[in-house]
Amino acid sequence: MARKPHRILRAACVAACALGLGACDNASRQATTSDDAAAPAETTDMQFLADNAAWREQRLEGLLKPDGWTSLIGLHWIDLKTHYVGSGATNGLRLAMGPEKVGLLQRDGGRVFLTPERGVALTLDGAPLQGRTELKTDDGQAPSLVGFDDGKGQMTVIERGDRLALRVKHSEAPTRTQFAGLEYWPADPSWRIDARYEPHPPGKTLQIANIIGILEDTPNPGVVVFERDGKTHRLEALDGGEDSLFLILADRTSGHDSYGAGRYVYTDLPTADNKVVIDFNRAYNPPCAFTPFATCPLPPLENRLDLAVTAGEKTYAKAH
Template sequence: MRLARLLTLSALSLATPALAAPPAKPKPPAMTAPAPTTPSSLEAETRAWHQKRLANLTSEEGWLSLVGLFWLQEGDNRLGSGEDNDFVFPAGTPARIGTLTRQGTQVTFTPAAGVSLTKGGQPFTGGAVGTGEGPADTLGLGALRFYLIPRGDKLGLRVKNPEAPARKQFHGIPTWPVDAAWRIEGRFEPSPTPKKLAVPTVLGTVEDMDSPGTLVFQVQGQEYRLDPVLESPTGPFFVIFGDQTNRDASYGAGRFLYVDPPKDGRVVLDFNRAYNPPCAFSPYATCPLPPAQNRLKLRVEAGEKRYGDH
């Protein structure tokens, strides 16, 4: 799906503001009462959710395994560890791995002499390469895995390695303490007609995504609004948002949040589960950015904080 690809698009370096000392912690804001829960159950549920999130992030196929992202030009694109290649692969790989040839949306791969690769886990001697971003279209060379990702009219080659330093050196993500005050009940205002949300990306492009309507909630009596997008017709709402902690305490380019579909017009926004996009961990990811209307003029001191120097 297009959003999943953006998030796997997963190549993009983001410039983020330097980490500054956080201000003194304010008193928890008075918010709209959430659905009934107990502090102990919310703490346990949030910690379990975050452990699962970290397991996905640090898996062999997770975002921390990214080691390269290259954009194909029309015609031949040579790859290998030699400096004269179009795509310079990590040290330790053959100087010449092969050539990706692009003709419009069609791509073929020709391995270099003596190089043994796999495609979908089976021996591959060359031929067409798809852009499905799935196992069947993944090429393998030792521990390396690489595959094509379409982004608009661009085609990228994403490279992963489970031995990536980012994965091996991962030390966890700091978070704010779990706080029931940031589990907020709001209302859902459905869009009367099909709506597209213009979502900018770190690539400098804009992606038009389906949006079902608007999430409306209050903090200290002030109303705020967020426009979610849909990854599937029946799945949860996906929210790409920014807030004022992006300046000094959370990732500078914003965070993500899933919200369950409304029940009787009501939704629960649990900001304890706000999490960093892939670009917070790798310069080789391609992420959506918060639309202008999703940049909140308040500090959401909940969920994941900034990771490292990102």
């Protein structure tokens, strides 16, 4: 016998609860409706909950990957021409974890070179690192990846404005091994909002500040306009890649129930008739909510909403 739609929905709710996905209360009430309730509506709700649960699971898996954002252990600015790198006290760039001596880092203008310490096993992009090598930065390309501690640790060089920094990760970082989990508002289909896209003239940029105080001109292809509670709201959209728009927003929950420095949400590119769907259930915290070693962009003034977005990811509560 085929299972009734409300029983399928109840099963989806149980799965969501088991994952700690915050969808339980709403789904439980829906799951207790009679067999005579409209099956199409229940099926739609069930699919929404399932899709949202899958997205949240992927979100958590990404954060907790061995090289995910929770593995960050350091951000070291390369300000001098020469720095020794390692966990020992005599190093100019002292790592929180790893070998006492990793090597010698040298800067020549915008170029960075690493000479490994004798007897220390390092890799460069997965292959053994034998001698002095130039490290590519993340400026429009994949940065060189230096591995240490048998692959548990890795270093890359990043560019922020006119500054260079050594970003360091380790799979045994306390922020990863002691991660306390994510908390969300209950999934709510009403926060999946149909919006209008208004394109800007080609080439327009918007100055975006990041959490370390650097301003960057960022491609700003258009603005997304939506209605909520009878009021019109606007969010400037940034280029999210070839298939998406990127929204950085703050709202009335920021600094209270949600992260004080704002949240992020992606949308698909607008349709041919300039329609966009914003799913605020998928608004999530930037990496800076979990580590002091990230360089997160912050919401521009234009994206500070006079609206409490009670959907998506809440403030991260660290384990004690």
